[in-house]
Amino acid sequence: DTAVSQTPKYLVTQMGNDKSIKCEQNLGHDTMYWYKQDSKKFLKIMFSYNNKELIINETVPNRFSPKSPDKAHLNLHINSLELGDSAVYFCASSQEFPGSPGDTQYFGPGTRLTVL
């Protein structure tokens, strides 16, 4: 059983399009995250949700909008895609509230987004 799953695994699209990435975790965790990993492998947090509530919202263009229908799901919708949005997007989850010392995060397999 996959603990943290994402769909799709690959996403190729044109500039200006709107796309969504879905994430689900079956670990029973309360907190979920979205990260962006650029071509230089730098992994940067974008958002964090705890029990469907937004906890962390880093400086991310408002074209990116996370949605958490329940605590097992955190989807990422991106409007008006730009070339610079090309990256690998990772979803993650953790048992504890962000800030707890033992906040171990488990990552999904990633979604490679290519904007042409």
Place this chain on the structure above:
Amino acid sequence: QKEVEQNSGPLSVPEGAIASLNCTYSDRGSQSFFWYRQYSGKSPELIMSIYSNGDKEDGRFTAQLNKASQYVSLLIRDSQPSDSATYLCAVKTGANNLFFGTGTRLTVIP
């Protein structure tokens, strides 16, 4: 200054040797420190976490933390070709955000 800094490498060691990976961080209020391993094309996976000054050992891996020097390291003993990957240092800052370094690419040569 970046929150977390690592030498990007690549670091090459012969099989059986000790690989030493280093990381420094800027926020003195940081409390939690993690090492993740990421194989090419795969997602990061946690291999070690450390919260107190000193050493923490888990199998062939030893994490070392020195809060006074704002330094955390990972030692891999008896390195194997399967250890070849990028190792990401992650630090939870005083503001409860988790920051990752850019990673150190390790190659273990058979």
